[in-house]
Structure formats: C-alpha cells, structure tokens
Amino acid sequence: MQGTISCMRNYNMNTVGESLRPLTLKTQENGESVRTLVEENAVIVIGRRGCCMCLVVKRLLLGLGVNPAVLEIDEEREEEVLSELEKIGVHGGGDTVKLPAVYVGGRLFGGLDRVMATLISGELVPILKEVGALWL
Amino acid sequence: MGDTSPRTSVSTDGDTDHNNLMYLCSLMKGIWVLVLLILATVQRVKWIKRLAQNREAARKSRLRKKAYVQQLENSRLKLTQLEQELQRARQQGVFISSSGDQAHSTAGDGAMAFDVEYRRWQEDKNRQMKELSAALDSHASDAELRIIVDGAIAHYEELYRIKSNAAKNDVFHLLSGMWKTPAERCFLWLGGFRSSELLKLIANQLEPLTEQQSLDINNLQQSSQQAEDALSQGMDNLQQSLADTLSSGTLGSSSSGNVASYMGQMAMAMGKLGTLEGFIRQADNLRLQTYQQMVRLLTTRQSARALLAVHNYSLRLRALSSLWLARPRE
Numbered sequence: 207m208q209g210t211i212s213c214m215r216n217y218n219m220n221t222v223g224e225s226l227r228p229l230t231l232k233t234q235e236n237g238e239s240v241r242t243l244v245e246e247n248a249v250i251v252i253g254r255r256g257c258c259m260c261l262v263v264k265r266l267l268l269g270l271g272v273n274p275a276v277l278e279i280d281e282e283r284e285e286e287v288l289s290e291l292e293k294i295g296v297h298g299g300g301d302t303v304k305l306p307a308v309y310v311g312g313r314l315f316g317g318l319d320r321v322m323a324t325l326i327s328g329e330l331v332p333i334l335k336e337v338g339a340l341w342l
Numbered sequence: 343m344g345d346t347s348p349r350t351s352v353s354t355d356g357d358t359d360h361n362n363l364m365y366l367c368s369l370m371k372g373i374w375v376l377v378l379l380i381l382a383t384v385q386r387v388k389w390i391k392r393l394a395q396n397r398e399a400a401r402k403s404r405l406r407k408k409a410y411v412q413q414l415e416n417s418r419l420k421l422t423q424l425e426q427e428l429q430r431a432r433q434q435g436v437f438i439s440s441s442g443d444q445a446h447s448t449a450g451d452g453a454m455a456f457d458v459e460y461r462r463w464q465e466d467k468n469r470q471m472k473e474l475s476a477a478l479d480s481h482a483s484d485a486e487l488r489i490i491v492d493g494a495i496a497h498y499e500e501l502y503r504i505k506s507n508a509a510k511n512d513v514f515h516l517l518s519g520m521w522k523t524p525a526e527r528c529f530l531w532l533g534g535f536r537s538s539e540l541l542k543l544i545a546n547q548l549e550p551l552t553e554q555q556s557l558d559i560n561n562l563q564q565s566s567q568q569a570e571d572a573l574s575q576g577m578d579n580l581q582q583s584l585a586d587t588l589s590s591g592t593l594g595s596s597s598s599g600n601v602a603s604y605m606g607q608m609a610m611a612m613g614k615l616g617t618l619e620g621f622i623r624q625a626d627n628l629r630l631q632t633y634q635q636m637v638r639l640l641t642t643r644q645s646a647r648a649l650l651a652v653h654n655y656s657l658r659l660r661a662l663s664s665l666w667l668a669r670p671r672e
Contacts, residue, residue, distance in 0.1 A: 256583060258617055262576035262624070269568045318624055325565050326631040327638075328558075 240277070240290045245312045247275040248339040252291065253306035255280055260306040263318050267308075270331065272339045279305070311337035433520055452511035457521050459504050463497075470494055471653040474646055484642045491637060491645045498633055502626040505533065509619045516622055523663030526656070532573060532625035537566040537632035543655060544648045548640070558639045566632050573625055580614060580621070587611045 244250055249267060253260025255278040267274045279287050284305075291303045294314065308315040310333060315321070324330035334340040474490045509516055519530040529535055541563040545551075551559065587610050637645045 258576045258580040258583065258614075259620060259624075261579050262572045265572040265575050266569060269572060319627060322569055322624065322628055323631050325569060326562065326628070326635050328561065328565075328635075 240287055241294060243275065243277060244291075244294055244309045247309075248311060248337045249273075249334065250275040250277060250309045251306055252277045252279065252287070252309065254278070254284065257306060259318055263306050263308060263321055266318075266321060266325065270325075270334065270340065271342070272334055274308075274339075310334070310339070433524075452508065453515040453521075456504070456508035456512070456515065459508075460501075460521050463501055463504065467497060467653070470497060471650060475650055478643070478646050478650070487642045487646050491642060491649065494649050495633055495637060499630055502630055505626055506623055509533075509622045513618045513622060517618065523660050524666055525659045525662040529659075531570070532577070533622045534625060534629060536570055537629050538563050538570055540652060541566065541632070541636070544636075544651050547651045548644055548648060551644075555639060559636070562632065562635055562639065566628065569628050573621065573628070577621060580617060584611055584614045587614065 240252075249272055251260060251263050251267070251274045253263070253276070260276070260278070264274060264276055288303055288305075291307065291314075294309075294312075303314065304317050307317060308321055315333075321330065324333065331340065470490070470493065474487075474494065477487055477490055505516060515521065516533040519527040519533065522530070526535075529539065541559060545556075545559055545563070548559075587607055590607065636648060640648060
C-alpha cells in the first residue's frame with residue numbers, strides 16, 4: 207500500500223504572494239517519512255487538509271518571516287500520522303497531539319494556542335532564531 | 343255753573359258703573375301686567391336654569407373628553423414601552439416568534455442566557471473600575487492597586503470562559519455582536535474588539551513611558567496585529583471554503599447519486615461551521631494574552647490607568663449607543 211503525503215515548502219518570504227512547490231513523497235512507511243520531515247525541518251506545521259486553523263498558523267509564521275514546511279494530511283491517514291507523531295513528542299513520546307501541530311527544532315512545540323501565546327509574550331521569535339528558522 | 347260743592351261720594355248710578363268699569367279695567371290691566379311679569383320671571387328662571395344645565399352638560403362633556411384623551415395617552419405610552427422592550431429584546435438576540443417555534447427558541451434561550459450573564463459581568467466590571475478609580479485617586483499603595491489590577495485581568499479571563507461556553511451553544515449569536523450595543527458593533531471583530539486597536543488607544547494615554555516600554559508596547563501592538571491578520575485570513579479561507587462546498591456538485595433532478603453527494607456536501611459544510619467555535623476561542627485567547635502581556639510591560643500604576651482608559655472608552659461607546667437608540671426619527 208502506497209501512501210501519498212504532500213509536503214509544501216514556501217520559498218517566498220513575501221506574504222502577499224507565495225509560490226508553493228508541492229513535493230509529493232511516495233512512501234512505503236508513513237511513519238518514517240513523518241519523522242524524517244519533522245527532524246529535517248526547523249519549523250513544520252502539520253494539519254488536516256483544508257483546515258483553516260492550519261492556515262492561520264502558517265500565516266502567522268510567514269508574517270514573522272519564517273518559512274515553515276507544511277504537511278497536509280488526508281483524513282484517512284490522520285490516525286496513522288498522529289500515532290507516529292506521538293512517538294516523537296517532547297519527552298520522547300506519550301503526548302497527545304492535536305492538529306494543527308507545530309514542530310520546532312524536531313520537537314513538538316504546540317498548537318495555535320501556544321504559538322499565539324508565545325508570539326504575544328515575545329518568547330516565540332527568540333525560539334525561532336535559536337533553531338535557525340529566523341535570521342536577523 | 344260754579345258748582346263749588348264738593349264731590350260727594352254719592353254719585354249717580356251711571357257714574358258708579360263707569361267708575362267700576364274703570365277700576366275693573368285698571369285692575370285687569372294690573373293683573374295682566376302682573377301675569378306678564380310673572381311669566382317673564384318664570385321665563386327668565388327657566389332660561390337661567392337651562393343655562394346652568396348647559397354649563398353642567400358642557401362641563402361633563404369636557405371631563406369625559408379629558409378622560410378619553412388621558413386613556414389614549416396612556417395606551418400610547420404603553421405601546422411605545424412595549425415597542426421599546428421588543429426592540430431591546432430583538433437586539434439582544436432573543437428570537438421573537440409569533441408561531442412559537444420550538445427549535446428556534448432553544449437557540450434563543452442560549453443567546454438570552456449569555457446576554458444575562460454578560461450584563462451581570464458588565465455590572466461587576468463597572469463596580470470594579472469604580473473601585474480602581476477610587477484607589478488611584480486616593481493614592482493607594484502599589485500593592486493595593488496590584489490586587490485590583492490582577493482582579494480585573496482575572497475578570498476578563500472569566501468573560502472569555504463564559505463566551506467559550508456560549509460559543510458551544512450559539513456561536514453565531516456571539517459572532518453577530520447582538521449582545522453588544524450598536525456603536526460597539528461598529529468595531530466588531532471575531533466576536534469582540536481588536537487588541538491592536540486597544541493598544542493604540544492606551545499608548546496615547548499612557549505618557550510618560552520609558553523608551554523600553556514604548557518599544558515593547560509597540561512590539562506588542564504589532565504582534566497582536568499580526569495575529570489578528572492571520573485569524574482574519576483564516577476566516578476568509580473558511581468563508582471561501584464553505585462557499586465552494588455549497589456551490590459544488592451537480593444540480594438538477596434528484597437521483598441517488600445526487601442525494602448522496604448533497605448529503606456529503608452538507609456534512610462537509612457542517613464540519614466547517616464547527617470550526618467557528620475554535621476561531622472565537624482563539625480570538626478571545628489573543629485578547630487575554632494581550633491584556634496579560636500589557637500588564638507585564640507596565641508598572642502597576644500604569645496598568646491601572648490603562649485598564650481605566652479602556653473602560654472609559656467603552657462607557658463612551660455605550661453612551662453613544664443610547665443616544666443613537668433614542669434619536670428622533672422622521
């Protein structure tokens with residue numbers, strides 16, 4: 207059984223116009239691929255396909271000047287991907303992951319709640335700089 | 343004939359008759375005059391009586407008319423009051439249905455329940471702000487001010503909790519802003535106010551700020567603006583997505599395939615509507631975070647003044663709404 211996960215990287219820093227180059231990964235094992243994506247990207251947003259909240263997170267990060275990788279999951283794949291993500295968690299596993307989820311520096315950062323809270327409190331930008339998602 | 347003899351009472355028969363006749367005539371004349379006089383008097387009395395009766399009747403008629411007009415005025419007043427009550431109830435989202443639709447009234451109950459809770463919260467807030475103002479004026483200690491300021495922030499948290507519960511019931515009532523006064527609705531964004539606008543408001547009133555504070559407040563305002571924009575774009579996306587869902591698929595004659603696709607579309611649309619609750623929650627979360635950060639960046643005294651500035655602004659908006667609602671209409 208071959209699964210298709212579409213992964214989009216935004217290369218354009220301009221929030222007004224983004225050029226999206228979707229990468230289609232054909233994988234045998236979903237889980238490995240998800241883990242790889244999380245580990246390979248400084249910032250990755252994982253959400254359901256067509257989810258509006260996922261878009262909000264994405265726009266927020268774009269607005270800060272971050273180029274997050276975005277992983278959109280189909281409904282059928284959701285459980286699989288979630289179980290794999292739970293293995294990655296901050297403390298090595300056992301966290302319940304709610305979508306949309308943001309992973310920073312290979313670790314679970316949180317959902318829109320946490321992104322918003324850290325943005326307002328001023329903690330977000332230093333964290334992003336730390337993982338190399340932001341320069342300046 | 344120089345008859346100097348005095349007249350005697352003895353006169354001739356002819357003279358007596360003549361005198362008697364004359365006397366009778368005079369008497370009759372007298373009686374006649376008397377009768378006339380009596381008649382005249384009677385007439386006059388009757389006339390006076392009639393005048394009095396007329397006057398009385400007119401008076402009674404005036405009283406009756408006055409009573410009638412008074413009754414009309416009372417009814418008119420009552421009608422205006424009822425109209426106003428109806429208007430007020432409508433504005434507060436109560437569904438006024440003449441047919442007594444059950445399904446609508448349950449949603450109306452949720453909206454009404456929230457409106458009641460919100461009114462209570464508003465009263466608490468007014469009391470709290472009076473307390474804060476008094477404390478500031480009486481040069482209370484920072485520690486005392488701190489307690490009230492923290493209480494105010496906790497009170498906002500309470501409001502957002504109330505809204506979160508209400509959103510589960512009737513998210514559209516919250517989004518409609520019908521629980522707010524008209525002028526406040528001018529500035530409605532995702533079921534409340536914009537934090538970025540609030541910060542602009544207080545930044546002007548908070549002189550003097552240290553350079554670091556100015557910078558920090560500015561950053562806070564920018565961050566909240568960014569968050570608001572992101573949420574707005576999410577909402578636009580939701581709207582577009584909903585429109586796409588409802589307008590897609592085949593129209594036309596019903597077949598099992600069409601019915602299935604219709605149901606599928608509806609299910610998807612229902613899912614999208616369900617995300618609105620999340621949007622309100624995030625917007626309220628943003629509002630709370632902004633308040634909390636603002637208080638962190640300012641001194642206790644400055645925080646107190648900032649909260650009062652926000653409250654006074656809101657009072658003005660509400661006063662404006664009252665004026666607007668009471669304005670004379672052609």
